[in-house]
Amino acid sequence: MSNRRSALQSDPAATSEAPPSSSRGATREQVDTAVRSGLLSGKFIPGKSVTIRGLATELGVSPMPVREVLQRLAAENALEVKPNGRVQVPDMTPERFDEILTARLLLEPELAVLSLPHLTRNDAKDLQIIDDNIDERLTSGDAEAYMRLNHDFHFRIYGASKSSVLLPLIDSLWLQFAPFMRTVYGRVGTAILEDRHKEAIRAIEQQDKDGLRAAIAADISDGMGLLGRDILSSS
Template identity: 35%
Template sequence: MTARKIPPSGSMQATAHERVYAELRQGLMNGDFIPGQRLVVRKIAERFETSAMPVREALRRLVSEEALFDHSNRGVIVPEASVDVISDIVRVRCLIEGSATEWAAATITLPELEAIDELNERMKACTTVDGSEKYLAFNRQFHFQIYRAARSVATQQIIERLWLRAGPWLNIMRGEATLGLGLDYHAEILAALRAGDGVKARRALVADISDAADMMLRAASAPPPATGRTSARRRAAMPVTQASR
């Protein structure tokens, strides 16, 4: 009987680091974290059943990508953003993601269209607060399936960096009042892609991003309540109907 070869500890650490990094990165793009949230090494290590070293490496990597911020007093946190920063990111998203969507209309395949349609149907089934986590994950998959169909690796990498910055603000979409608001735009995008109409697909995509951005900006600019007990990051995680009160 041949003994099973045990990988060296360095290899195991690298594997754990990649797993933690990938999960945190995906969580940021899905809106699983809120602006200003502190990421505690010990808690993350417990969640992933690993040691602190792979977690620290993953956090350092995300800080270098500007997805996280290493605060001198608070440690590693999800960056908070001003109205100006959010507006700037949205403007670039509309430009880059709009272009990718327009290009996709000329190169997308039938199986890809069917996969995107299925993701949109799954989103429709998650339009309650209980389904909000899945809703945002399916939303990211819906968009990135389109961007992959554009056949531009460089563009997709840029878009991923943008979503790392914008993702935490998508947390406001977890409210029952806001879930499902982009589905009409998704239907328009799908119809345009099926028709090979890149201009119309781009227009619907930009409208989808812009409407979501309006809610983010309202949450970011909402004044604190008179009691002062609700922080900006807490307001960002609320549905807009609550955050703006």
């Protein structure tokens, strides 16, 4: 992006014209992808604010698409805009945590079951590769990589549903809890983390609805549920 910006600045004719709408749309999509990725991997920390201009500078874009993306994410409760115009990840409270956890337990096991008829043994093999990489990151203590791969694992399953209702809701929930869980992993490390991914993979191979539903529910309860509640109760 930096090369493109330099070229525009060196060409008076280019700077006097607004970029095509398709270019603005592409930039907004790139910003959206970058910010969502940052939220999901824990690069944005609860309580630590950023400015629109600062984030735009970091991403190498103008403030306008950044403002649009942040406003959209604020509407999803993933971010909040402070009265001074700064933007931050909302602080996690026990009440908010319990609501997000309850919503995940209600929605994600059911979406996994909806996805099951569309998942094949090849998908199970791909999920196994992702899970092997997750195991490596748990051992090495790379929390950000673990979070990215864990998201990839779950949404490889959920995405097969092609749901236009449940999938966006679950995506929004992940944006809301991921930054908090990154602080949790920063305190307790990753070596103690356990998941139910292998049970989920086996259920997919066997087309076992009940098994997949139980594996996803247990993965959420044993992962986010136990660790998150322990940290909140000790704060």
